[in-house]
């Protein structure tokens with residue numbers, strides 16, 4: 400696959416690996432996440448701290464139009480940086496700014512990558528018309544940074560960050576004479592997989608959410624009412640409030656469904672002949688999981704499947720109802736490894752953002768368009784928004 404080739408170290412790491420390398424890395428990564436407390440509480444504390452910092456920056460815009468996507472992206476990337484490296488960057492640290500810029504180039508400016516995945520010969524076109532070579536350079540710059548992270552994490556406490564924990568786990572396995580695929584090339588690729596998958600996906604979803612709020616002000620009002628009803632003034636929503644904030648959660652699910660940020664997921668290879676509904680998918684075929692076809696299917700979601708309507712996730716008794724066809728994270732053994740992290744981030748950012756600010760278009764009654772850039776993910780085109788602090792005494 401071209402994207403894996405572009406990333407270098409083909410078949411290594413996690414998201415694009417298979418067989419023993421994938422199995423060992425999926426299980427080691429999940430174990431390290433658990434040891435670092437990322438299955439819930441520690442993660443929630445980290446995210447809450449970062450959300451506070453982000454809101455402080457947003458507040459500085461003083462109700463003037465801002466490009467919120469860039470701010471969100473810096474904020475969510477900072478969380479995954481802290482997990483991988485154990486270091487919290489300032490948003491305006493030039494080193495951090497370079498990383499964010501490179502990641503965004505890889506994610507958004509490479510719509511051609513999708514095309515090249517299907518027609519690999521396109522990458523041989525002269526004069527780098529599709530930008531393949533310049534993307535390779537961006538990727539090299541990123542790996543340069545990730546290599547520094549590995550150096551910086553050597554000999555650090557394994558409880559401090561992901562990279563240190565991985566290096567310790569590798570040493571243990573080697574010392575015990577175990578056969579292992581853990582090595583520094585795989586580590587480099589895993590860091591890159593987690594960083595790319597873990598920063599832009601969540602931030603793109605939050606950017607979509609704000610865009611929907613500008614286009615559907617009634618929904619924004621209902622969300623605020625629900626938060627005000629269930630969360631006392633002066634207190635930020637926490638994960639414990641989630642079961643009571645049904646409409647907030649339904650709006651997040653509807654954002655994920657309708658924005659479908661990963662419309663064709665990750666292209667996989669069929670490991671053996673598979674017979675399904677009278678068809679044979681031969682071993683070695685490329686399989687493109689078209690998540691859009693499920694998330695927009697009118698027979699599942701109704702005739703208004705293309706409309707933003709959070710109520711579709713709420714049953715007659717007012718309880719949350721999530722059909723099994725809700726698959727933004729994929730399904731099966733390769734289902735998104737970061738979905739707990741993503742769900743935690745989405746709830747804590749979104750509930751706190753709407754509790755603290757009213758989001759308005761730059762000009763009254765003229766919401767930005769819902770156009771998007773389709774690269775590796777579907778990300779809204781840059782848009783401006785005004786964030787007005789709500790007229791309450793909340794912190």
Ligand code: HEM
Nearest residue numbers: 413414596597600601661664665728729733735736737741
């Ligand atoms: C809203 C946010 C997110 C969405 C919509 C999303 C979606 C996806 C999808 C569709 C896949 C492919 C599943 C498949 O191949 O069938 C995937 C894989 C993956 N995601 Fe996410 N993701 C999100 C957030 C995250 C986060 C926060 C992380 C990490 C910290 C992450 C890490 C990964 C990894 C490592 C894989 C590859 C798993 C494997 O191949 O075993 N994702 N994600």
